[in-house]
Amino acid sequence: MSTSALRAPTSSRSRFKMILWISLGLTVLFVFITSELLLITDYPMYHAYRLQLIADRGFLIPHTIAGILALFIGPINFSSRIRERHTRLHRVLGCIYTISVFVGSYTGIALAAGRPGLPGTSMQAAAWMVCTTAAFLAARTRQFTIHRQWMARSYAVTFTFISSRILNLWPAYWRHLGDVLSAVGVIAFTLASLLIVDIGLDWRELTTCRNESSANRCYKN
Template identity: 30%
Template sequence: MLRRPWMAPLALVVLVFLAVSLPGYLSFDPARSRLPSPPGFPEYYPILVAHIVFGAIAMVTCCLQIWPWLRSRNLALHRRLGRVYVFAGVLPAGVLGFVVGVNTPFGPVALVSHVLLSALWLGTTAMGIITARKRRMAEHRRWMIRSFALTMSIITNRLWSALAATVLEPQLATTFGGSEIALMHAIGSLSAWLGWTIPLLIAQWWLDRGLQRRKRVDLHPERRVDQPADLHQ
């Protein structure tokens, strides 16, 4: 972790987030759910719990996957954890995410965001698998960084939700005409979109920045410096 000072804070944030978020769902008590079950859809709650559990697996294994020390010391374990990340994390969580997203209580704007997020999460991860199988490892790393950003977006979603609630709740009687449903939709829609678009844009900026550095080094080899271009190098 010494070469990547952000690894320890990242692991701590993930552990704290899971410690706060998971227990309420592991109790299997719908009354403790953050999201209400739609009327006439009793299967929704177990689907939501499964989505959250598989998502938690994806978050933990993703942290281990981007840890350079583990990858350099035990490549076989890195590959096994990659399979866990995909087949016990992203794949089931992403597929179930469509069901959860379509039944969101936060309105149609949030619904579109949740469905698009699930599609992009599955798509970026699939591209990571395809490029790895073709031994195009530089492309594989780029796709997996995008997948990583989407995996962790649930954390930023909660942060944006808290910020939006703080800003918008005092406007309930004015901007929202006293409608708590309109307020809830606004908070849910803002956090849904900002939660994953901002991390994905930051990840893409990081990747483009590294690519530009490599191009400059190729043009001016005398200026070469040992500086990483992305999370995996």
């Protein structure tokens, strides 16, 4: 097999990863500008939300710090170059990520306690902790392929803290339906993120025909 043939898949994967991380980065920037930045200016639509955040600052501050750490550690630890050349750094960041997930999960549930959004937050936190724990156990047993798969699922849940805030742009979210949409929206974004990641992980198997024998062939419509 030629060297160019071997480089093609690697080049395609690198291009895909670059496009993916750029897209996620632009999403973070968009949500920050349209959702979080307006909190500083006491934007009228966010006034009640802003007051609630100030009242919840005891749990909100560690929750936010943990979420930001997990959000930014993810792309670093997904880097093949860092994973191969700086193994110790990869492990340290992985431990920080795991701790951040559990701190973020527990403080998130504490923030939602007694509120209509508790079911959605609890489901999101449970998925976050389960995926991260599975990734951690796989790393401990040196099953690195499985570890990377579960880390992809874990980070997908991490990113729902960004993607679910797109609902902030929907005026109905801040009206009488807001309490319902808060729970339903978080659950929907979490399940959709996990489904998309699983499809991505199995994409090659789903789209590749494997002829085990001459009689066993892919059917064509």
